[in-house]
Amino acid sequence: xxxxxxxxxxxxxxxxxxxxxxxxxxxxxxxxxxxxxxxxxxxxxxxxxxxxxxxxxxxxxxxxxxxxxxxxxxxxxxxxxxxxxxxxxxxxxxxxxxxxxxxxxxxxxxxxxxxxxxxxxxxxxxxxxxxxxxxxxxxxxxxxxxxxxxxxxxxxxxxxxxxxxxxxxxxxxxxxxxxxxxxxxxxxxxxxxxxxxxxxxxxxx
Numbered sequence: 294x295x296x297x298x299x300x301x302x303x304x305x306x307x308x309x310x311x312x313x314x315x316x317x318x319x320x321x322x323x324x325x326x327x328x329x330x331x332x333x334x335x336x337x338x339x340x341x342x343x344x345x346x347x348x349x350x351x352x353x354x355x356x357x358x359x360x361x362x363x364x365x366x367x368x369x370x371x372x373x374x375x376x377x378x379x380x381x382x383x384x385x386x387x388x389x390x391x392x393x394x395x396x397x398x399x400x401x402x403x404x405x406x407x408x409x410x411x412x413x414x415x416x417x418x419x420x421x422x423x424x425x426x427x428x429x430x431x432x433x434x435x436x437x438x439x440x441x442x443x444x445x446x447x448x449x450x451x452x453x454x455x456x457x458x459x460x461x462x463x464x465x466x467x468x469x470x471x472x473x474x475x476x477x478x479x480x481x482x483x484x485x486x487x488x489x490x491x492x493x494x495x496x497x498x
Contacts, residue, residue, distance in 0.1 A: 309474025325366035365438035372451035378480035386485040422446035
């Protein structure tokens with residue numbers, strides 16, 4: 294059985310996102326890791342029978358659905374923390390910029406769209422995805438971690454816009470200020486690395 298361990302992120306001193314917010318956010322992330330492990334262990338118990346139909350199928354189904362929420366909560370937080378750094382910000386790297394310019398009229402238009410997605414009502418995530426079959430970038434709103442993810446697309450830039458990500462630093466109506474703070478901390482080199490790991494169609498670059 295796979296057991297996950299919380300990853301460590303050195304993000305002290307970010308611009309506009311306090312260390313106190315990060316401390317609480319890391320604890321929440323660790324909760325997703327713990328719950329993922331707990332659900333995985335419980336589901337493993339059903340596998341021992343070799344046939345989940347012989348078990349309590351309703352309980353098995355609920356555990357499986359819950360795992361999607363907890364697991365994606367764990368992974369998306371790792372993307373989020375992993376695409377920030379102290380003294381980040383600036384402009385996208387050359388590979389990401391090329392993909393953006395293939396997909397949008399300009400980097401500014403892409404950025405405005407990404408920010409607009411982040412400002413949408415509700416709690417969730419704003420994610421810039423790469424379609425490996427075309428090399429196109431598109432921005433999406435992801436609700437409750439596992440809802441609206443696009444099958445086969447690869448997350449490149451991940452922004453948490455659940456209120457726990459900013460309420461200690463900004464009022465609910467000040468989400469735009471948090472979004473600007475997030476963009477001021479983006480580690481664009483991490484986005485370049487994510488693109489570099491993607492197997493894509495040979496003709497998109």
